Structures are given as structure tokens and as C-alpha cells.
Amino acid sequence: MLVVAVLSLALILVDYRFSYLDPARRTLSSLMTPIYHGVDLPYVVSRWVGNTFVSHARLREENEELRARMIVLEAQVQKMVALGAEVSRLRDLLNASAVVDESVVVSEIISVNPDPYVHEVIINKGYEAGTYVGQPVLGAQGLVGQVVDVSRHSSRVLLISDSSHAVPVQVNRNGMRAIVFGVGSHGELELVNVAETADIKVGDLLVTSGLGGRFPVGYPVGTVTSMEQEPGQPFLRIRVKPAAELDRIRHVLLVFKREPLPMLSTGSGRSREENGQGREEHRQPSAAER
Numbered sequence: 001m002l003v004v005a006v007l008s009l010a011l012i013l014v015d016y017r018f019s020y021l022d023p024a025r026r027t028l029s030s031l032m033t034p035i036y037h038g039v040d041l042p043y044v045v046s047r048w049v050g051n052t053f054v055s056h057a058r059l060r061e062e063n064e065e066l067r068a069r070m071i072v073l074e075a076q077v078q079k080m081v082a083l084g085a086e087v088s089r090l091r092d093l094l095n096a097s098a099v100v101d102e103s104v105v106v107s108e109i110i111s112v113n114p115d116p117y118v119h120e121v122i123i124n125k126g127y128e129a130g131t132y133v134g135q136p137v138l139g140a141q142g143l144v145g146q147v148v149d150v151s152r153h154s155s156r157v158l159l160i161s162d163s164s165h166a167v168p169v170q171v172n173r174n175g176m177r178a179i180v181f182g183v184g185s186h187g188e189l190e191l192v193n194v195a196e197t198a199d200i201k202v203g204d205l206l207v208t209s210g211l212g213g214r215f216p217v218g219y220p221v222g223t224v225t226s227m228e229q230e231p232g233q234p235f236l237r238i239r240v241k242p243a244a245e246l247d248r249i250r251h252v253l254l255v256f257k258r259e260p261l262p263m264l265s266t267g268s269g270r271s272r273e274e275n276g277q278g279r280e281e282h283r284q285p286s287a288a289e290r
Helices: 002-017 022-052 056-098 272-282
Strands: 103-112 122-123 137-139 141-150 155-159 166-171 179-183 188-195 206-207 220-229 235-242 251-256
Touching: 188 220
Parallel strands: none
Antiparallel strands: 103 122, 103 251, 122 155, 137 141, 137 251, 141 155, 166 179, 166 206, 179 188, 188 235, 206 220, 220 235
16 A cells, blocks of 8 residues: 555645646547546436426426517517507607698597497596597598587597588688588598589598688698499589598597687677676675675
8 A cells, every 4th residue: 555655645746747648538538438428327218208298287388488588578568569650640640740731739549439330538637638529630631520528637539520510621722612511421521512513633631611610721632433323313422531541540639729609599690708897797796895
């Protein structure tokens, strides 16, 4: 043992000081490589067996987790698409408000009348925001309708496509005046009482004429899509496509140009100012005046 210990110390000193034993070390390392792999073989085999023979329940669990994660990611992607579309619509609305001469307020549609024969929507602006009956309502592309009823925090808007709605218009190309009626369809209006000799063509843009004082001048209403002459009828039947997408809009512009129209009582032609003066003349004296 003493000889072996001395020999070991000598080899250590020789290996530390000189490189004579490097070839022997490399040879021994090459001979030991199979032993290293043999020692590691049980772990490699166990891991391979564990990955290969995974239980059916484990696979189903991982599959359900991946499916749930995929559904969440798809929902997030759809939300991003919806947000992108809404941003695009708001950008269009902002561009529309930039070319409107009057002051405007952006409002959001919060409800739609479920009656298929009544084209009305509810917006989230009421008289606290200055909304009034008869106020024009615009979309990003053109005229939407007018306010017909106002409450504190919401208002009811009658769309131009409703069968009871009419808009005085003029042909943008030549200024010819006419009236557009709703026909109960979001994608179609009708131009009435137009003679067959009138200077109007398919593709003509119709804009508000301002007659009647309800709608300001120059807002797009629709485009002429077809013209028909019915036998025995003195007037053309002209179909118009609305400029605004009445069944898709989400945000609208409330146009402020003038004071609300006076409310006329039956059999009376007095204006709002006259009615106000009458109330002033017949008001009761206050306690201080008494």
C-alpha cells in the first residue's frame, strides 16, 4: 500500500507538472464512455417509457386544456377585430364631423325598435345633453333621421327608411328639388312625384335641400339606383339607396344648428316666443311681490 501511495503521488506530480500522461487520460476517457452511457441508460429508458405510455386520461386532460386555451385566444382575436372595426367607424365619423358646418355631438345607439314595420332607434343622449325634438341625426356617410322623442338621458330617432318619414331633397348635379320617402326597408328609399321629363339619372346624388327648415342644406341622403315608368302613371318610380348604412351604424352625430322648433297646439299658430310672453303676462306673483 505504501508503494501504491508513493506511485500515486508521483503520477499526480508528473501529471501536474508535465503533459506526458495526456494521451493515457484521453484513452481512459474513451474507454469510460460506454460506462457513462450504461449508468445513464436506466434514466433514459424510464423517461422514454413515461413519454410513450402516457395514460389516456392525461392526454384527454391536456387536450381539454389546449382546446380551452384556443377558445380564449380566438375570443380575444375576435374582440380585437371588433375593436378595430369600431375604431374604423369612429374614424369615419370623426372625418364626417370635420366637414359639418354646424356643431355636433357624438351619440351611441343603445337599442333598436323590434317592430319590423317601425324603423326607430334609441340613442344615449337626452335633453340634459341639449337634444331636442326634430334634431337632425347624421351618420358617417349621410343623413340617418331625426329625433322624435326626448327623455332625460335618451332619445328616440326615426330613421329616414321608415314609411312615415319624408325628406326634402335636391339633385346634387342640377339642383332639382323632390321629396324622398321611406318604404320600410333599410336599404331602399323612393323618390316620388317626379315627371318622366325630369333631368335625373341613375347614379345622381341626392342631398338635403333645406326646405321646411328641418334638415340643414347639403347633407347626403342617397343615390338613385333605378328608374321605372309604370304604364298609365304620370310619374316615374325612382328607387334610392340611402347614403348611410341604416341597419349597421352604431354611432351617430346630433347636429346643433338652430333652436328647437316651436310646439304648435291645435288651432293655434303662436310661436314659442309668443307663448312665453303669454306665460309671463299670466304668471302668479311671487311671495315677495305679494
